[in-house]
């Protein structure tokens with residue numbers, strides 16, 4: 366199973382349990398670092414697809430790295446026992462979905478741990494890679510013990526993942542930091558060997574290394590903490606980023622009330638290096654498979670250990686209000702909505718991905734259909750996944766491009782921050798639309814420019830400027 370020829374030198378035999386987002390990226394990147402990797406999944410169809418070279422998720426650089434390592438340093442299989450038996454380190458990267466009550470559902474983690482227990486004998490490192498609440502590490506140790514794993518045959522460490530969808534490979538190989546939460550020297554030493562090419566920067570001097578956003582030849586920041594701290598670092602990081610977004614969205618709402626511009630405020634606030642400019646883009650709120658779930662899971666685990674994390678409940682409330690504000694803007698612009706033709710740009714929860722989980726864009730499309738609108742929607746990557754979650758409705762059409770979605774529309778809504786949406790030909794857009802109305806939930810356009818191009822342009826937390834009437838009549842016939 367393991368490619369011993371390539372697995373020479375400091376190569377470690379790694380099993381990754383789960384071939385979802387985190388598991389697949391980790392498996393591919395560990396192979397890229399020189400390790401011998403087996404990625405296991407119970408989904409035989411997915412494994413067969415991966416074995417035959419299919420790329421199941423839309424992710425920059427993933428096809429290239431899969432092609433480079435598949436069948437050599439990277440193998441896929443459904444047999445967890447075999448993979449674990451041959452591995453020195455086992456990364457658990459199975460899903461931790463939200464349970465109906467908001468906590469993380471850890472049943473997949475527990476099921477994997479029970480199976481891993483039966484293969485322990487020789488020392489192995491068990492690594493939590495899935496996003497899990499604090500104290501999960503203790504539960505994993507206890508579950509291993511209860512299921513017969515001999516004492517001393519394992520250590521359990523926490524190694525949270527900070528990758529973003531769309532830039533996941535780059536985030537893995539060029540991380541801001543690597544966090545290892547371990548409680549024994551033996552575990553810390555093996556974890557260091559796994560990440561050695563990034564710790565000492567030697568990966569970046571390899572002639573075939575993947576080029577990245579910055580020079581890390583001096584090595585990456587490598588933090589060793591307790592297992593509990595590492596678990597908290599993951600939840601606290603995601604919750605903090607979500608808080609930043611909700612904070613700027615709340616400020617954006619004040620900006621609207623007083624006639625100020627949130628992009629100026631965000632620039633002024635974010636240039637304070639203690640705050641930082643990133644994640645201060647106001648809009649219709651955060652979505653995706655991580656922030657909504659992790660914010661909830663974090664205040665739930667806090668509650669269970671005796672702390673009411675009220676701040677995070679406010680973060681969540683502000684986030685869900687943004688979509689209502691956005692719909693209110695549409696009503697302000699169009700008066701009544703029933704029977705109107707609405708163009709929508711975006712379905713994914715953010716630009717650069719085909720993921721529609723907890724996507725604000727999907728909620729907006731649903732709300733439009735519920736209001737009786739006809740909707741023509743375009744997304745460069747997420748249409749297929751959106752079809753699976755949106756209702757079959759004769760009033761919903763999946764368009765072939767931006768102008769196709771805008772054709773004959775009484776309003777065009779921008780709900781996902783795809784870069785190409787920001788550079789549309791405005792004169793052409795004006796021509797194909799029925800009314801010159803654009804509601805921008807991602808602040809992709811310059812307010813002045815849109816007014817000059819003749820649009821009634823509404824964005825998030827920025828002023829409304831009366832459009833230039835010279836650019837055409839209020840109503841055009843497409």
Ligand code: UGA
Nearest residue numbers: 526527528529530644645646648650651652653655714715
């Ligand atoms: C997020 C974190 O950024 C990663 O560090 C983390 O590893 C990951 O969750 C995870 O836990 O797996 P991701 O969900 O891929 O990554 O997406 P982000 O790029 O963080 O965006 C999340 C949402 O926030 C998107 O809906 C995006 O549109 C929104 N957002 C982001 C804003 O509304 N404003 C901003 O300024 C930034």
